Amino acid sequence: MFKRIWLIQSKKAYLIITTLFILAGLCLPLLLFIEKIKADSELSLDLPIVDEELNFGDTQYPIVFVSRQIPDRGSVYWDEPNGMVGVGTYSRFQVASPGQLMIREPNGQLRTLIDGSNPTAASLYLIDVNAPDVSYDGSRIVFAGFPEQAQSVNARLPAKNPGGWRIYAINVDGTGLQQITTSDLDYNDLDMSQFGTIQFRTYDDTDPVWLPDGRIVFSTTRWPSFAQYSGARTSNLYVVNENGSNLHRITSERNGADRPIIDPQTGKIVFARWWRNFRMATNDPTTILGSDDTYLQHDGLTAIGRNQVGFNGNLFANFWQIASINPDGTDLDRWGGSFRNANQLHYYGGSFAPNGDLISNYFPMSNMTEAAGFGGLRRFYRGPNSYEPIIGVTDFTLDYVSQSPTSFGIFKGNYAAEPAVMDNGWIIFSWAENIYQDYGLYMTKADGSGLKLIYDNPGTAELRAQLVCPRPLPPIIPDTVTQVPALLPPSAAGPYDVEGTFVFDDLNVYFNAPVDTDIVNAPAVGSADTIRFFIDHQRTNPGSFEYLDWPILLNTLPVNPDGSLIEPHSPANVPLFEQIRSSDNMIPVTTHPKGRIDGAAHVTGMNYGRPGTVATCVGCHAGHTMIPLPDNREDALWTNLAPGAQVSVSSTRDENRNRGVVDRWQMKGRLQNYWSSAYGQTQNQWVKLTFQVPVSVRTVRLYNPRQEDDSSIQVNRATITLFSDENGTVEVGRQTVGALSVYGTDVDFDDTVARVVMVEINDVTGLFFGKPAASLGEIEVIARGEAP
Numbered sequence: 001m002f003k004r005i006w007l008i009q010s011k012k013a014y015l016i017i018t019t020l021f022i023l024a025g026l027c028l029p030l031l032l033f034i035e036k037i038k039a040d041s042e043l044s045l046d047l048p049i050v051d052e053e054l055n056f057g058d059t060q061y062p063i064v065f066v067s068r069q070i071p072d073r074g075s076v077y078w079d080e081p082n083g084m085v086g087v088g089t090y091s092r093f094q095v096a097s098p099g100q101l102m103i104r105e106p107n108g109q110l111r112t113l114i115d116g117s118n119p120t121a122a123s124l125y126l127i128d129v130n131a132p133d134v135s136y137d138g139s140r141i142v143f144a145g146f147p148e149q150a151q152s153v154n155a156r157l158p159a160k161n162p163g164g165w166r167i168y169a170i171n172v173d174g175t176g177l178q179q180i181t182t183s184d185l186d187y188n189d190l191d192m193s194q195f196g197t198i199q200f201r202t203y204d205d206t207d208p209v210w211l212p213d214g215r216i217v218f219s220t221t222r223w224p225s226f227a228q229y230s231g232a233r234t235s236n237l238y239v240v241n242e243n244g245s246n247l248h249r250i251t252s253e254r255n256g257a258d259r260p261i262i263d264p265q266t267g268k269i270v271f272a273r274w275w276r277n278f279r280m281a282t283n284d285p286t287t288i289l290g291s292d293d294t295y296l297q298h299d300g301l302t303a304i305g306r307n308q309v310g311f312n313g314n315l316f317a318n319f320w321q322i323a324s325i326n327p328d329g330t331d332l333d334r335w336g337g338s339f340r341n342a343n344q345l346h347y348y349g350g351s352f353a354p355n356g357d358l359i360s361n362y363f364p365m366s367n368m369t370e371a372a373g374f375g376g377l378r379r380f381y382r383g384p385n386s387y388e389p390i391i392g393v394t395d396f397t398l399d400y401v402s403q404s405p406t407s408f409g410i411f412k413g414n415y416a417a418e419p420a421v422m423d424n425g426w427i428i429f430s431w432a433e434n435i436y437q438d439y440g441l442y443m444t445k446a447d448g449s450g451l452k453l454i455y456d457n458p459g460t461a462e463l464r465a466q467l468v469c470p471r472p473l474p475p476i477i478p479d480t481v482t483q484v485p486a487l488l489p490p491s492a493a494g495p496y497d498v499e500g501t502f503v504f505d506d507l508n509v510y511f512n513a514p515v516d517t518d519i520v521n522a523p524a525v526g527s528a529d530t531i532r533f534f535i536d537h538q539r540t541n542p543g544s545f546e547y548l549d550w551p552i553l554l555n556t557l558p559v560n561p562d563g564s565l566i567e568p569h570s571p572a573n574v575p576l577f578e579q580i581r582s583s584d585n586m587i588p589v590t591t592h593p594k595g596r597i598d599g600a601a602h603v604t605g606m607n608y609g610r611p612g613t614v615a616t617c618v619g620c621h622a623g624h625t626m627i628p629l630p631d632n633r634e635d636a637l638w639t640n641l642a643p644g645a646q647v648s649v650s651s652t653r654d655e656n657r658n659r660g661v662v663d664r665w666q667m668k669g670r671l672q673n674y675w676s677s678a679y680g681q682t683q684n685q686w687v688k689l690t691f692q693v694p695v696s697v698r699t700v701r702l703y704n705p706r707q708e709d710d711s712s713i714q715v716n717r718a719t720i721t722l723f724s725d726e727n728g729t730v731e732v733g734r735q736t737v738g739a740l741s742v743y744g745t746d747v748d749f750d751d752t753v754a755r756v757v758m759v760e761i762n763d764v765t766g767l768f769f770g771k772p773a774a775s776l777g778e779i780e781v782i783a784r785g786e787a788p
Contacts, residue, residue: 090372217250319345376390697722723755
């Protein structure tokens with residue numbers, strides 16, 4: 001057989017032509033016909049169906065994948081596109097039988113491990129399969145399977161919960177098929193009266209992966225709850241032994257925890273976390289009732305968008321982001337992502353590269369409930385960083401395929417998903433040409449170039465490829481908590497701590513990330529007077545209705561002047577969130593380095609903790625869990641408080657740039673964002689930072705502006721003066737420093753208590769955008785908050 005078949009316009013056209021020739025018994029003319037099309041066609045479409053020999057770099061490995069049927073109804077907004085199975089709440093449990101679990105050998109030969117078109121006792125009557133993962137020794141494959149007897153009328157529809165998906169394992173040679181999770185949990189055996197008229201009948205298990213210690217972590221809807229959007233069932237992560245024993249929940253999400261994978265550098269579980277909170281913070285103290293005495297606004301929370309803090313939309317969140325957690329459910333934090341932008345943060349599954357980068361799926365429908373697929377691959381870097389696009393649709397372009405009706409979440413382009421990264425950095429993934437989402441398996445270089453076909457069966461979607469080979473074992477994180485969480489959440493009336501408590505320890509709510517880190521600024525020092533703790537678990541809400549199951553205020557505690565606080569009795573294994581209030585009962589806002597309001601001291605999702613543990617953090621703003629903890633409690637009290645100060649200047653070229661001296665962006669951003677004096681003003685120029693409460697100043701760090709084509713500014717000498725009063729009249733400290741560095745020049749003080757920090761530029765040379773001026777790139781004030 002020849003190795004490549006060339007298409008005319010689409011795979012559909014190829015199938016029609018092939019079928020006609022086969023029916024006529026004309027095999028040789030078929031080959032000649034296609035070769036002539038290849039030679040004559042002006043389209044020059046190099047889209048092969050099969051490549052029998054592929055060089056994967058230094059070694060060749062088999063590939064395991066699933067081949068599943070392609071459903072219609074890929075969107076709730078537009079009937080034309082097909083769907084993509086196994087993606088988000090829209091299709092993660094959609095049955096697309098018959099499905100096949102297959103292995104492609106390095107020589108191109110195919111082996112079928114599970115054939116859903118021929119369910120037998122030997123195959124445990126499985127008709128559909130999804131999400132294979134290979135054990136670290138390369139000998140076993142764990143996957144999700146759906147048996148014939150679980151079929152129902154709605155199983156093939158999107159956004160349904162068929163109740164039959166369970167976890168299985170099989171040897172790579174096709175022997176040793178084993179069912180791991182069963183339908184052992186029967187809600188009829190439990191007292192479900194706390195849910196009122198709601199009847200949780202079914203649950204589904206999917207997306208299993210091997211832990212380094214041989215156990216399996218997977219996503220499931222076993223814990224009865226509805227997410228806060230679209231009536232979707234809540235998913236959580238569970239851990240189980242390979243023999244099915246010791247099955248238990250490790251997360252307590254209100255919305256969703258999907259697509260677990262293992263971080264090869266840390267051994268932690270990295271997963272897609274649905275970040276959503278119906279209720280936003282409001283400064284309006286009034287209670288607003290809905291129908292039947294339900295709440296639309298109460299206890300400083302609102303479901304009314306225009307009443308939220310900042311502006312309408314400021315605290316809205318409804319997307320999936322990257323989180324990480326230990327296998328025992330401890331040490332929950334955000335793995336990576338930039339600021340608060342849903343498009344920037346969106347993540348739904350992926351694969352780690354050898355260097356620790358995360359190659360991720362991006363789907364434009366970031367809530368994952370109204371369309372499935374139509375995305376691309378991104379590269380995320382560990383910590384607070386933005387992504388790099390690789391291939392497919394990787395951004396929210398708004399270049400809709402259809403304008404009438406509008407194809408929300410479906411933009412023009414080719415589509416890529418489900419990556420597996422090889423040792424040499426090349427990526428195996430699924431690629432589809434158009435909205436009909438007929439995915440085949442391809443490979444590409446790390447930058448998205450060199451697209452090459454591996455295998456495609458036109459008319460089915462080839463997805464979730466994994467290399468079948470031994471892998472280095474990540475670090476094994478031993479369980480420190482062995483308590484098995486309850487099968488049901490607490491009742492509406494409580495008690496809420498029936499599973500124990502954990503300690504919430506915020507070392508400093510005012511703690512800021514380092515300069516040039518993509519995290520919003522912490523609340524201003526002095527703005528936090530109290531912190532409120534809410535529980536928001538499933539009660540009697542029969543779906544996603546924001547006026548039902550209103551959050552319950554558990555406790556209010558004072559925040560110390562230095563920003564520290566401890567809540568020693570937080571209920572364990574339940575979804576919680578926090579909110580800070582000022583002394584005048586307002587919610588402090590947080591700001592973006594560009595100066596705009598970007599969030600508030602209010603959690604726009606849910607958090608939780610395991611019993612007997614201590615959850616330690618710094619800050620109280622989006623992304624704060626990515627800030628490394630200081631070595632000790634004392635060090636955590638000292639941070640850059642300058643972003644929370646009021647800024648006044650001697651003169652300015654643009655008053656909108658005055659806060660450029662405290663925006664925490666020095667090497668990032670445009671030069672225009674720097675403060676500079678009015679052009680021509682270089683003498684007696686100063687910047688004054690005024691804090692709303694006294695602060696003990698330990699270090700003032702001054703940054704020279706970057707010297708680039710439009711700036712040659714060099715500050716040669718500056719004087720820092722501290723004043724104890726807000727009017728800046730009582731001097732308590734003064735230091736002079738020579739030439740400033742673009743990387744920061746420290747000026748130390750003896751923990752001097754001050755309200756005002758004034759920086760005078762004594763000697764400056766150079767030009768700013770071609771004109772003489774004085775300028776500073778950034779000012780950090782490393783200080784501790786004090787009582788008023």
